[in-house]
Amino acid sequence: MSTGNTTGTKNSIALAMTGASGVAYGLRLLQCLIDAGEDVHLMISKAAQIVIAMETDIKISGTPSEMQQQLTDLYKAKQGQLNVWGKEQWASPVASGSGAPRAMVVCPCTSAxxxxxxxxxxxxxMERAADVxxxxxxxxxxxxxxxxLSAIHLENSLKLARLGVTILPGNPGFYQNPTSIEDLVDFIVARILDQLDIEHELLPRWGEQ
Ligand SMILES: Cc1cc2nc3c(=O)[nH]c(=O)nc-3n(C[C@H](O)[C@H](O)[C@H](O)COP(=O)(O)O)c2cc1C
Structure with missing residues (x-):
């Protein structure tokens, strides 16, 4: 079980990966957040674990602390930088407004x-963390x-956008002339990092080329 980062949680980022296609976005974002020195509270749904196994060469499984060790090794996180939380670990800082990270990203995000x-x-x-x-x-x-997108998805998106939530669909632009899937993934991850005010050099900015 993760011991949790109970100090400075306001400066951390919560990342939830749910079982939508496009898990490469979430994994690349995790790598970028760690490389940027951010403390990350990570939650991975059961369905996301299945999609990760189907869409990548990575297999993430086991207890939250086992996943934490696996991902800490994979992305060379510093000790304590990455905390992985299980779906019922209510003692996690993300479950309360008093400990909540400064931002939360759900990537990829299912319609559910x-x-x-x-x-x-x-x-x-992870649903509680979004509610918080x-x-x-x-x-x-x-x-x-x-x-x-159905009217249900559109109505849910509109409701959330009106509450100030950023709806950032996983649909990359093609004006950077991508030559690989990694380029397309980085297009979306760059937009997420921009929203989080985290410096990156994933793509040249519009007007800089
Ligand atoms: C390979 C695969 C791809 C999926 N892609 C999507 C998707 O793009 N969007 C979506 O909303 N659900 C998708 N699903 C279905 C969700 O995984 C399913 O609704 C699940 O119950 C969501 O649970 P979660 O939100 O707790 O992760 C996919 C499932 C699988 C196995």
Whole structure:
């Protein structure tokens, strides 16, 4: 079990990975956050673990502390920089407004999570963390991955956008002339890092080329 980073949680970032396609966005974001020296509170849904196994060469499984060690080694995080939390670890700082990180990103974000966030029906830690981010007016970014979008998805997105939540769909632009999947992934991760005010050099900025 993660011991948790109980000091300076306001300066940390929560990252929730749910079981939508596009887990490469979430894993690349995790790597960039760690490389940028951010403390990260990571939550990975059961469905996300399945999609990670299907879409990447990585297999993430076991207890939260085992996943924490695996990902700490994989992304060369400093000791204590990465905390992985299970779905019922309510003692996590992300579960309360008093300990909440400065921002939360759900990447990728399923339509199921979008619905839970829009309707305040939190039933596990990552949904609770989003509920907390909304009530505390903290930055919340949802990288929704779904196509086509139904009226339900659009209504949920509109409701959240009106609450100040950033809806950042996982649909990359092509004007940088991408030559690889990594380029497309970096396009989205760069937009997320911009939203978090984290410096990066993933892509040249518009007008700088
Ligand atoms: C390979 C794969 C891809 C999926 N892609 C999506 C997707 O893009 N968007 C989505 O909303 N759900 C997708 N799903 C379905 C979700 O995983 C499913 O609704 C799950 O219950 C979501 O649970 P979670 O939000 O707790 O992760 C996918 C499932 C699998 C196995």
């Amino acid at each position: 999570f979008l619905s839970a966030a829009a309707n305040g029906t939190s039933s596990d830690l 981010a909304i009530k505390e007016n903290n930055k919340l970014i949802l990288v929704h991955r779904e196509t086509p």
